[in-house]
Amino acid sequence: MSDINKLIQEIVKFRDERDWEQFHNSKDLALALSIESSELLELFLWKDSEDFKIDKLKEELADVLMYAFLIANKHDLSIAEIIQEKMRKNAEKYPVDKSKGNATKYNEL
Ligand SMILES: [Mg+2]
Structure with missing residues (x-):
């Protein structure tokens, strides 16, 4: 556990x-x-x-x-599953090349 x-x-x-x-x-x-x-x-x-x-x-x-x-x-x-699933979505919304050092919301990138 x-x-x-x-x-x-x-x-x-x-x-x-x-x-x-x-x-x-x-x-x-x-x-x-x-x-x-x-x-x-x-x-x-x-x-x-x-x-x-x-x-x-x-x-x-x-x-x-x-x-x-x-x-x-x-x-x-599952805490692990829901966080990992949301992080996958966040990674798609905030690709490193567009988001690095940038606090802009995903819909304005
Ligand atoms: Mg309290």
Whole structure:
């Protein structure tokens, strides 16, 4: 079992010990992911780009990742497979010769 799958099993165990799966429908998991990503954004609000507390960043990033893993787990998606598939698509959208050192969106390359 991969490290990520072991982590997901720990998260699921935590959830199941509290009988919270009943609350974890797809919509609410997606909302929770978005809310946690907003909490991550809040660390940067009204500050310079690199002026944030690393301990808070770790906490909010963990929250975001845990909800992302729970969504994947709910739909029996392999984290490795969905990331590799999306990276293949991204590689097609952003060929190195056009994208290197360039932050332009793919539809404007
Ligand atoms: Mg949070």
